[in-house]
Amino acid sequence: MADQPSQPEPLIAYFRQYFPLNAVEKSEAGKFFTERTIRRRQFILQEGDVCNHFTFIVSGCFKMYAVTEDAKEHILQFSTENEWISDLNSFYSREPSKLFIEALEPALILQIKHQDLLHLFTSHHKFDRNFRIVVERAYIQLQERMLANISSSAEQRYEQFLKNNPELARRLPGTQIASYLGITPEFLSKIRKSIVGKSHKS
Amino acid sequence: MADQPSQPEPLIAYFRQYFPLNAVEKSEAGKFFTERTIRRRQFILQEGDVCNHFTFIVSGCFKMYAVTEDAKEHILQFSTENEWISDLNSFYSREPSKLFIEALEPALILQIKHQDLLHLFTSHHKFDRNFRIVVERAYIQLQERMLANISSSAEQRYEQFLKNNPELARRLPGTQIASYLGITPEFLSKIRKSIVGKSHKS
DNA sequence: CGAAAATTTGACATGACTCAACTGGAGTGG
DNA sequence: CCACTCCAGTTGAGTCATGTCAAATTTTCG
Numbered sequence: 001m002a003d004q005p006s007q008p009e010p011l012i013a014y015f016r017q018y019f020p021l022n023a024v025e026k027s028e029a030g031k032f033f034t035e036r037t038i039r040r041r042q043f044i045l046q047e048g049d050v051c052n053h054f055t056f057i058v059s060g061c062f063k064m065y066a067v068t069e070d071a072k073e074h075i076l077q078f079s080t081e082n083e084w085i086s087d088l089n090s091f092y093s094r095e096p097s098k099l100f101i102e103a104l105e106p107a108l109i110l111q112i113k114h115q116d117l118l119h120l121f122t123s124h125h126k127f128d129r130n131f132r133i134v135v136e137r138a139y140i141q142l143q144e145r146m147l148a149n150i151s152s153s154a155e156q157r158y159e160q161f162l163k164n165n166p167e168l169a170r171r172l173p174g175t176q177i178a179s180y181l182g183i184t185p186e187f188l189s190k191i192r193k194s195i196v197g198k199s200h201k202s
Numbered sequence: 203m204a205d206q207p208s209q210p211e212p213l214i215a216y217f218r219q220y221f222p223l224n225a226v227e228k229s230e231a232g233k234f235f236t237e238r239t240i241r242r243r244q245f246i247l248q249e250g251d252v253c254n255h256f257t258f259i260v261s262g263c264f265k266m267y268a269v270t271e272d273a274k275e276h277i278l279q280f281s282t283e284n285e286w287i288s289d290l291n292s293f294y295s296r297e298p299s300k301l302f303i304e305a306l307e308p309a310l311i312l313q314i315k316h317q318d319l320l321h322l323f324t325s326h327h328k329f330d331r332n333f334r335i336v337v338e339r340a341y342i343q344l345q346e347r348m349l350a351n352i353s354s355s356a357e358q359r360y361e362q363f364l365k366n367n368p369e370l371a372r373r374l375p376g377t378q379i380a381s382y383l384g385i386t387p388e389f390l391s392k393i394r395k396s397i398v399g400k401s402h403k404s
Numbered sequence: 405c406g407a408a409a410a411t412t413t414g415a416c417a418t419g420a421c422t423c424a425a426c427t428g429g430a431g432t433g434g
Numbered sequence: 435c436c437a438c439t440c441c442a443g444t445t446g447a448g449t450c451a452t453g454t455c456a457a458a459t460t461t462t463c464g
Contacts, residue, residue, distance in 0.1 A: 040463095066349055066353065068353050072353070074349060074352050074353040075352075076345060076348060076349055076352075088338055088341060088342050088345075089342045089345070089346075092338065121331065125327035125330060125331070128327060128330040128331045128334055129323065129327070129330045129334075131334055132330055132331075132333055132334035132337065135334065135337045135338050135341055136290055136294065136337050138341060139290060139337055139340060139341045139344065140290050140291045142341065142344050142345065142348060143278060143290075143291070143344065144291075145348065146278060146344060146347065146348055146351070147268055147276060147278055149348070149351045149352070149384060150276050150277075150278075150351070150381075150382075150383070150384030151268065151270050151274070151276040151384070153451075153452095154451080154452070155451095173409080173410060173411090173462095174410070174411070175409085175410060175411085179352075180352070181352070182351060182352030182353070183452070183453085184452075184453060184454080185410075185411075185412095186411090186412080186413085186452095186453080186454080186455095187451090187452055187453070188411095189410095189411060189412055189413080190412085190413085190452090192411095192412095193412080193413090355419075355420095356419080356420070357419095375441085375442060375443090376442070376443070377441090377442065377443085385420070385421090386420075386421060386422080387442080387443075387444095388420095388421075388422080388423095388443090388444080388445085389419090389420055389421070390443095391442095391443060391444050391445080392420090392444085392445085394443095394444095395444080395445090
């Protein structure tokens with residue numbers, strides 16, 4: 001539903017940051033990326049399905065999360081405008097995903113199918129390069145988050161999140177941020193109170 | 203010190219898993235990767251230095267870690283035979299690293315310099331592809347570890363580590379594993395005791 | 405407006421850390 | 435072969451960080 005003729009300008013502008021596409025490559029991108037409009041709370045991936053699309057976000061915001069046996073949601077990733085989201089594991093292994101990807105706001109996305117992306121990699125190697133760089137940058141960020149998780153308290157991680165993602169901190173409810181940080185919403189509320197207390201003691 | 207004529211067979215065998223190199227590409231790999239012998243406790247990267255090499259491990263074992271203001275060591279990664287290790291952030295940004303990479307066992311490695319790797323990417327696009335895949339797989343693993351960290355107790359994370367890395371669990375002292383899991387060695391000791399207790403109650 | 409979700413608060417429970425002491429190998433040099 | 439040191443590992447007591455549960459309040463969205 002809601003598929004439309006593709007307008008991949010935002011994607012082309014995105015790739016221009018790394019290795020700009022030539023005319024042929026731009027035309028190929030236009031051919032294989034499909035535009036979709038997504039409602040708030042709509043899923044673009046559900047647990048049990050194979051992740052068959054690589055998704056570029058033109059506007060809006062998504063969360064990717066796992067649900068554990070105790071029925072709790074654990075957010076692995078937020079992604080917004082000019083970012084990618086996909087369960088890489090399921091996408092490449094073709095095995096059922098253990099994750100959900102859900103829109104937190106109405107969104108506009110560009111999606112490419114698994115086999116079309118493999119085709120792009122093979123026929124136009126600049127896509128290999130651009131996607132190498134996309135994943136490298138994501139890896140570096142995840143590594144920083146990992147370091148914070150094994151070396152800092154919940155309060156420090158929250159402050160680091162505020163500093164690195166001021167925009168997200170404004171857009172998202174605290175419950176979601178708590179889930180991302182690996183703490184309970186109640187405890188996040190207590191952290192916030194304690195931070196306010198500190199800044200008043202000037 | 204200890205540089206030797208390169209014997210890149212293990213590396214070529216490694217790439218064969220993904221996209222095998224042709225004769226020209228093999229010869230290029232041989233030209234740019236340098237072999238080094240590393241002693242136990244020797245560093246191949248120290249905080250403050252720019253990470254100028256991408257390292258493939260032929261044999262041995264390394265840890266990559268950060269040291270925080272309280273002088274504690276936090277292990278971000280272990281890497282062993284047929285794996286890579288490098289501070290991607292410093293390697294690409296050319297800024298001083300915040301990390302150390304240190305040998306936990308005597309090791310044999312193959313290293314390529316920053317500018318030589320960029321050259322390989324540009325002149326032989328199969329390296330773009332192979333490194334895209336290398337980073338994708340590392341990303342998927344790190345994502346699993348991240349999920350464990352935000353959703354599981356220390357005991358569950360330790361059991362998951364034992365299951366996923368039985369080899370490392372045998373090779374490494376518990377102090378190092380505790381640092382990797384983000385807990386204290388004392389607490390790991392108590393976890394071990396509690397696990398033994400459980401398995402006796404059959 | 406009305407329902408559902410987010411936030412806050414407090415009492416209590418538990419997970420994980422700190423510190424200090426002790427144990428027991430694995431080298432190393434005599 | 436012994437004595438010595440040096441780590442890794444263990445243990446226990448006390449403390450701090452974070453979670454659980456339940457309830458009241460506020461905000462958001464349909």
